[in-house]
Amino acid sequence: MSKELAKTYDPAGIEDRLYRKWMEKGYFHAEVNPDKKPFTIVMPPPNVTGQLHMGHALDETMQDILIRFKRMQGFEALWQPGTDHAAIATEVKVTEKLRSEGIDKNEIGREAFLEHAWAWKKEYGGKIINQLKKLGASADWDRERFTMDEGCSAAVQEVFIRLYEKGYIYKGSRIINWCPVCQTSISDAEVEHEDQNGFFWHINYPIVGEEGRFVEIATTRPETMLGDTAVAVNPEDERYKDLVGKMLELPLTGRTIPVIADAYVDREFGTGCVKITPAHDPNDFEVGKRHGLEEINILNDDATINSLGGKYAGMDRYEARKAIVADLEKLGLLVKVVPHSHSVGTHDRCGTTVEPMIKPQWFVRMDEMAKEAIKALDDGRLQFVPERFDKIYLHWLENIKDWCISRQLWWGHRIPAYYCEECGEMVVAKEKPKMCPRCRAEKLRQDEDTLDTWFSSALWPFSTLGWPEKTPEMEYFYPTDVLVTGYDIIFFWVIRMVFSALEQTGEVPFHHVLIHGLVRDELGRKMSKSLGNGIDPLEVIDQYGADALRLTLMTGNAPGNDMRFSWKKVEASRNFANKIWNASRFILMNLEGKECVRPDDLQDLCLEDKWILSHLNSVVREVTENMEKYELGIAVSKVYDFLWDEFCDWYIEIVKTRLWNYDENKKAGGEALWTLRTVLTEALKLLHPFMPFITEEIYCTLLPEEESIMIADWPVYRPEYDFPEAASAVDCMKEVVRGIRDSRISMQVPQNRKTNVFIVTSGEKDARMYEAVSPAFGNLAFAKEFHVQNDKTGIGTDAVSIVVSNAVVYLPLEDLVDREKETERLEKEKERLSKEIARCEGMLNNPGFVNKAPEQKVAAEKAKLEKYKEMREKVLAQLSHLA
């Protein structure tokens, strides 16, 4: 901030400069430091070639808030950043890019492709990191990691081999989800189920040797009949009991298949007869295993029918479907076609309908590790915020199936398994063995597959700290404290980190999981590329500043809940930034050539100073508590209210006269300045985690001797700032001022007309209090002079009266008093008080309340009743006076 201050806050000119300063000073860097307690967050690594979206912005903002908070609290706060290689996502992008250049990935081969991929990573990898910096993320960039860097790759190998040796990783031919477009297997978590309107084709399978008798089956995927190896009925089903064991003619294939009995079949559903295709349906696969059925794979990897499909070979699956249905119809075997809505599995990356297929793949055995992960939650080592996500976590783990980790991709960690070209022996090892341990042949080739991208991110909390080496970082920063992520990623990542960490390190990877929701568009829709309704966080930053964006994302949102983004909200945030900017501008202007004075004894301060300090004190305490409990939205709104409503709208207004009169009374003016600066800087500290840039800019300008608010101490409750009497005096006076403002508006008193203000109290104590506190409110009360007294001398006849808790305030407005309006106003007040009295009496006349409620509550109600009764008496007196 220069001497010539802009009237409005302009973030653009400030944010980059401050971020550079922080980087240069090394504030983001954390080191093993035995003198401090560690606090660690690992950043969910964004896709290396990704683009920052609102979801990231929310996620990173929350983490940045927590890490800045803890850093200020004196923790050695490490925010460990990095990026994810994002196997499929990146491979698809690189493949597309190559295709646009006329290059076919398969023609150039694995090595050349990987060169392109690394080049791509090099070119775009830094992009999202720079975008995070724009947000103000105070991550330790010196420690930036990448899931495919040397260390992370070593951790991946280590874990793979350990799990393999323990028997937790195995290779097997099992039914997996196959994406025909991406040409790779995918895990269950990557399959999205969506309901599609399709058909139920009812088909007759002729019974062998029984002319004219059929078994009617119903299917949603007729083309798979090419791979049928049985028809199943329920063993309890009387209708078909005689069929079991008979052979059926499988139309269009010339094969015959048996009728088997299996409890899996639901008698009520369809015809009660199910075609069994073990190679292309997970349930059928299980049935097939139970009955020793042949598994006939009828699909190529691109989901065309393979050579086993006879005349349909080479057709796409949907083409084949049409052709098969048509042929069945010609044969008179198509009974009927019924519209049917059913759930179809699609690949979450590309939307392609996945095909269940049997393929040799690598799996992680989940049962044992899942148990440990469940235990960690049960015994409290791991906690979700909010707690309701426990259930989602547990449900998934309790129903978990083995994890298919191999991918038919090139971009990723290659599986460390080697096969002997001679005898086929498999060796799992870090390095390619020189020779086959069985036949001593020297030709070995590595497994072609790579690992699921989540395999490496599952290790992220410890691989980034140097594991499997016993590094000082592991020792000091691990386990990490809190993981911040969206609920959509619990299955993919959180669970896998937990069981991996428990297995490899014996500890939970983090103690708390702070879950946030999705940022939706103004209409509540998910932001998505296809809808084109995404809002670019960088555009928001450009227009309104990172602080405004951050505040917007944190305001009015509870953990785990989705929120809607709207430009109106950003404007409100921007306005707040501008507000504190101007408050600071005001203070700076007043500081010019003047001195702040901190009295030796804070008891010497003016009442309003004591009031705002007390107020600050309680905000400090509450906000800190909220932060500790991850109630970030509540925390920031408290700071917001304090700064805007109490500090700006009341305190600054109250002390203005002291500032104008600085030359006459340097002590009062100087103390006001000291209080202004003290309260503002303390409040700025509370706000800093949320709005790092503007708070830094103001802080450093207000306190030129300070280097940065980032490294300032987090405010703590100070007993010496606690002035309960002063606080209540100012609160009383606020009530008086509000009453005066209200009356003046209803009497339409011109702004420039000042009046004497008579405060009539009934007790000596109140009188002294008002005598002490009122002078500071001259301007706010439009008062010529305050007269605190215990009777109505000197008030005159035509005065407006305002009844407050412990006094009656009179404004002798004479000619301006409209008796009718005044009566109306007082009547309204009387009514209000009567209602309150009725409420209090209702409670106090209730024996249940008096006997059972805590004493404190009862006493409080009694006091209220007394107060309201007194007030009503006064109102009634005024009314009778008017009449």
Added chain:
RNA sequence: GGAGCGUUAGCUCAGCUGGGAGAGCACUUGCUUGACGUGUAAGGGGUCAUAGGUUCAAGUCCUAUACGCUCCACCA
């Protein structure tokens, strides 16, 4: 088929462990006061989805119901 979430002012949402309904935006009406009109002052607007229950006391706890949303699940 399971599970979860939501239902509070015109709109978007807060409301922690039960003790007199809140914010922002929008709206109405004042304000060319020397920080800010991205401001300021005053104000209107809610039977906290419905029905029961627990309790002296329920937006808050419990049980149903309705509507909306989400996740999980192999119904061919």
